[in-house]
Amino acid sequence: MTISGWILLILSWGLIIALNVFCFVKVLAKKDDEREANASKLD
Amino acid sequence: MSAKRDTWGSRLAIIMAVAGSAIGLGNFLRFPAKAAANGGGAFMIPYFVSFLLLGLPLMWIEWTLGRYGGGFEHGTAPGIFHSLLQKNRFVKYFGVIGIFGPLVIFIYYTYIESWTLAYSFFAVMGKYAALTDQPAMQSFLRGFQGLESNAFFNGLGWAYFFFVVTFGLNIFVIYYGIRGGIERLCKVALPLLFLCACLLVFRVFTLEPPTSIHPDRTILNGLGFMWNPDFAALKSAKVWLEAAGQIFFTLSVGIGVILTYASYLSRTDDVVLSGLTASSTNELAEVVLGGSIIIPAAFVFFGQSEMQAIARSGTFNLGFVTMPLVLNQLPWAGFFGFVWFLLLFLAGITSSVSLAQPTIAFLEDEFDISRGRAVRYCGIISFILCQPGIIWLGRGVVDELDFWGGTFFLVVFATIEVVLFVWVFGMEKAWDEIHHGADLTLPRFYKWIIKYITPLFLFFILGAWVWQEWIPIIFMKNVTPECRPYILATRIMLLLIFMVLAVLVKIAWKRRKSRGEALL
Numbered sequence: 031m032t033i034s035g036w037i038l039l040i041l042s043w044g045l046i047i048a049l050n051v052f053c054f055v056k057v058l059a060k061k062d063d064e065r066e067a068n069a070s071k072l073d
Numbered sequence: 074m075s076a077k078r079d080t081w082g083s084r085l086a087i088i089m090a091v092a093g094s095a096i097g098l099g100n101f102l103r104f105p106a107k108a109a110a111n112g113g114g115a116f117m118i119p120y121f122v123s124f125l126l127l128g129l130p131l132m133w134i135e136w137t138l139g140r141y142g143g144g145f146e147h148g149t150a151p152g153i154f155h156s157l158l159q160k161n162r163f164v165k166y167f168g169v170i171g172i173f174g175p176l177v178i179f180i181y182y183t184y185i186e187s188w189t190l191a192y193s194f195f196a197v198m199g200k201y202a203a204l205t206d207q208p209a210m211q212s213f214l215r216g217f218q219g220l221e222s223n224a225f226f227n228g229l230g231w232a233y234f235f236f237v238v239t240f241g242l243n244i245f246v247i248y249y250g251i252r253g254g255i256e257r258l259c260k261v262a263l264p265l266l267f268l269c270a271c272l273l274v275f276r277v278f279t280l281e282p283p284t285s286i287h288p289d290r291t292i293l294n295g296l297g298f299m300w301n302p303d304f305a306a307l308k309s310a311k312v313w314l315e316a317a318g319q320i321f322f323t324l325s326v327g328i329g330v331i332l333t334y335a336s337y338l339s340r341t342d343d344v345v346l347s348g349l350t351a352s353s354t355n356e357l358a359e360v361v362l363g364g365s366i367i368i369p370a371a372f373v374f375f376g377q378s379e380m381q382a383i384a385r386s387g388t389f390n391l392g393f394v395t396m397p398l399v400l401n402q403l404p405w406a407g408f409f410g411f412v413w414f415l416l417l418f419l420a421g422i423t424s425s426v427s428l429a430q431p432t433i434a435f436l437e438d439e440f441d442i443s444r445g446r447a448v449r450y451c452g453i454i455s456f457i458l459c460q461p462g463i464i465w466l467g468r469g470v471v472d473e474l475d476f477w478g479g480t481f482f483l484v485v486f487a488t489i490e491v492v493l494f495v496w497v498f499g500m501e502k503a504w505d506e507i508h509h510g511a512d513l514t515l516p517r518f519y520k521w522i523i524k525y526i527t528p529l530f531l532f533f534i535l536g537a538w539v540w541q542e543w544i545p546i547i548f549m550k551n552v553t554p555e556c557r558p559y560i561l562a563t564r565i566m567l568l569l570i571f572m573v574l575a576v577l578v579k580i581a582w583k584r585r586k587s588r589g590e591a592l593l
Binding site for chain 1: 084085088113114115117121293294296297300301302346347349350353354356357360361512513
């Protein structure tokens with residue numbers, strides 16, 4: 031494995047894992063009861 | 074509309090369902106082979122560019138279109154397109170592709186999915202445990218597929234049995250609907266899929282060189298084969314096209330499935346963050362896990378000299394020939410073989426149930442028939458349509474179905490969606506619609522990307538593929554004379570399916586008109 035191979039692997043994995051963690055943290059931070067409350071407000 | 078439409082039980086449920094739909098066999102078989110054969114680590118540059126400029130915009134467009142159409146109680150493209158452009162009588166017919174594509178993919182994908190179930194059974198039973206070389210394993214696969222009679226199989230019996238079981242499982246899940254069937258399946262299958270993948274990655278990363286004759290066959294060199302960049306490959310248009318194609322297929326965009334899934338959202342549900350989460354989960358499965366199993370493992374056992382040929386040997390060969398051979402040489406071969414094929418089966422079933430859903434939703438929404446009846450009709454018809462692919466696999470029927478349903482119409486449909494949403498519906502309205510209820514605001518430059526870059530990218534892909542690959546396929550230049558009648562018959566079957574769906578759309582709208590319903 032060359033250094034450039036390592037760099038591309040770490041960058042790719044890092045970007046994807048960071049994006050996935052960021053998304054799930056934001057998704058789980060908003061509870062489903064908030065979602066339902068928003069929907070009922072609209073109704 | 075008489076009955077209330079189904080809904081998702083939670084936000085996480087739809088994210089898992091869309092991710093489950095996107096994570097398929099291609100994540101673990103197609104991606105590593107494409108990356109290794111197209112510049113290694115350098116492939117990731119066009120891959121990420123395509124993800125940002127093509128994959129994510131299309132994902133957001135489909136989520137938004139689906140939610141918008143769901144507001145008018147339409148769960149499939151004909152109704153959704155009609156809701157966008159109510160004055161146009163013809164726009165709904167473009168939407169036929171959004172039912173046709175997933176139905177066609179469903180009728181061959183379930184059969185391929187059934188192979189993974191069969192092989193997981195064979196792994197446990199040790200049916201291929203004694204095989205140690207590629208020709209023997211290929212012969213095993215061909216025997217199973219009914220392409221030859223040999224010492225392992227005599228006829229299609231096993232393949233057909235596992236197909237019926239797989240098909241039945243799909244119908245069983247779909248019968249219980251969005252919340253009771255698909256959502257429940259994905260809640261169990263997706264974590265289990267990630268568990269299987271992590272287990273295999275751990276096993277692959279702890280592999281030792283099999284013999285002292287080849288000390289260079291280490292897992293690090295295997296990862297190097299996958300990741301060491303060949304930057305010269307970036308000058309090739311083919312590599313960019315392959316990367317764009319991979320993004321397209323892996324995210325399940327342009328099929329019509331996401332439209333249907335998102336139509337069960339409520340008007341206030343976010344689509345920006347949910348779409349991004351589903352996409353990034355798919356990328357995690359593909360790049361981090363999918364890229365760490367088959368190619369590095371095969372490198373350790375076959376070495377540098379055989380790897381180029383293996384990487385180019387095709388998806389099925391990698392999954393059903395190379396990987397079982399690698400796993401056969403490990404302790405606990407039966408167990409790891411079972412885990413590998415279970416992983417593929419879970420990836421397959423979470424995708425196949427999503428492929429059947431647009432047809433069911435079309436019958437439910439536009440003809441007001443109950444889910445049970447819709448599943449029965451869809452089940453019987455698609456079971457019959459599956460038969461040519463099973464019986465005439467060796468005549469190229471599955472490849473033909475894959476070209477039209479899983480390649481050609483996919484790109485065409487995505488192009489139609491983008492043009493309709495951005496250019497006909499209008500960019501300002503589209504931007505507002507995307508951000509309605511959003512938990513994340515997209516950077517302003519994405520407005521420009523969605524309006525200009527994504528459609529241009531799609532037209533470029535369409536043009537390049539037509540020029541390079543599609544014309545020889547359409548004119549059957551690479552088809553042997555004995556296979557031509559089968560290919561022609563498949564095309565006639567596809568044309569008939571398309572026409573029947575178009576007529577059904579016409580009837581549905583006529584019925585509504587005669588009942589005096591607003592055609593929304």
